[in-house]
Amino acid sequence: MFFEQGPIRPPSEAESLLLRFTRNCPWNRCDFCGTYKGETFSRRTLEEIKRDIDNVCLIAEKIRERSWQMGYGGEINRQVLSDLYQSGSHLVIHVAAWLYRGGKTVFIQDANSLIMKTRELAEALRYLKERLPSVERITSYARSQTLARKDPRELEELREAGLNRIHVGMESGSDAVLKYMNKGATAREHIEGGRKVVEAGISLCEYVLLGLGGRLWPEEHYLETARVLNRINPDFIRMRTLAVIEETPLGEKRARGEFTEQTEDEIVAGERLLIENLDGINSQVVSDHMLNLLEEVRGRLPEDKEFMISVIDRYLSLPGRERLNFRLGKRWGLYRGLADLNDPPRHARVEAMVRRLEEEGRLDGTISSLRASMI
Ligand code: SF4
CATH class of the missing domain: 1.10.60 (Diphtheria Toxin Repressor; domain 2)
Structure with a gap:
């Protein structure tokens, strides 16, 4: 009763069941990213994906049986969970914890599930909903370039099949930064891909990487990112802060003196510039990563814009x-x-x-x- 899982998920998917539809990242060339370095992208067949979903159902059945044996009538409560923590495998514990939280959300791994043929992805999503009827939300990562290439009707088909939310690593809206970082997407593709998702009625999270322009593009990174976000109007703007990993191409560029990181104060000032220039949108700004210095910079646009700027100013005006x-x-x-x-x-x-x-x-x-x- 095995099913495959990949290495990462967004922080907001901590309570989701993780299911792997494709392996690793089909691009795998961003200079700052070490997640899939050394790994090869591969597609999984529809049969493999369905077998994994069937195995999740079998595991869930076994967990419910255990609950009956313990006298809890199939309910997955703390006692059942702690019993499984003693003896269950990692996958059994993952499914049990997911059921304990209601079994409502699923995150499809890995880095770009939308690269699957739309017909196959839609069939996998329908099968997932049919076999696990408690599921209310299904989400996935996707690359802007892939989204920009999709026909709008394909995204509508995926929404109808159950895909509720897409997480996109936008990182920057500056073409200079995107090119330097080998992101494999342009500002235009970010806008086109993002708009298609919004127009298809799928919730969209855009991830911004504060500090990605370094000292090379200290203002352009933030100004252009704001410009692109203003064009997309995503449901969520999620802030991340750059931390250069030594064993990545960006780490090597830094070691050769070609890339210099911004100081934390410069990044905070850049974050201010970004927020100040977000206009005409009603996105939720989220800061849900420990690497962000000011995690309290969060709120709904436009009404919380002044609050977010005031938090940053409070920090910048400290001695x-x-x-x-x-x-x-x-x-x-x-x-x-x-x-x-x-x-x-x-x-x-x-x-x-x-x-x-x-x-x-x-x-x-x-x-x-x-x-x-x-x-
Ligand atoms: S597309 Fe995402 S997962 Fe792939 S290399 Fe770039 S940042 Fe990493």
Whole structure:
């Protein structure tokens, strides 16, 4: 009773059942991405996908049987879960935890399921909904270039088959940045692909990578990203912050001195520029990754725009020593938001650590390695 799973999912899909329809990334050339490096893309057949779905059903049946044996009448509760944690395989625990949360959401892996033939993907989605009727939301990653090539009717067919949401790694709206990072998509394709998703009535999440322009495109990255987002008007804009991984082409460019990262303060100022220039859209801005320095920059556009800018301004107007204290405290895990600076014991603890690391000449290196550990 095996079914295949890939390595990653968006943070917002933490409660979803993960099912793999294709393996790895068909592009796999973005300079900053190490997720699928060394792996080869492959398609899975419809038969393999259906067999996986059948196996999820069999596992779910076994879990319910266990619940009956334990006297809970098929209900998947904490007791059943903890029993399975003692003896179940990783997949059994995954399905049990999913059932415990209602069995409502599914995330289709890996990096670009929309590359499947629309007819096959739609059939797989219909089969999934038929076999697992509790499912209310099915989501997937997709590349803008793939979406831009789809006929609008294909996206409508996928929505009708059950695909409710698409996550797109837009990263930047600047053609210069996209080209330099070998993203394999242009600003025009981001707009075209994104608009098609919105017009097909599928919920759209666009992921933005703060800092991706580095010192080469310190303003253009943010201004062009805002311009492209304004054209798309996605349901969600999800913020991520660049963390350069050494063993990637971008890590090599940095090592050769060709790419210099922005400082955290420069990235925050860039985030301000981006938000300031988001106009005429009603997207939800989400900051759901620990790498983002200011996680409280979140809200609905346009009504929360001033609030988001005020959070950034509060940080940028702090004295330099306080910003340093916050950055270390945040990366150290002692702070979550700016309000935590007002907690004297925590503030004093971080300040003592700042002083110690300064004396030892390890302050910048420590903050960098704490950030790297959050990737
Ligand atoms: S398309 Fe996505 S998964 Fe593929 S290499 Fe680029 S960032 Fe990585």
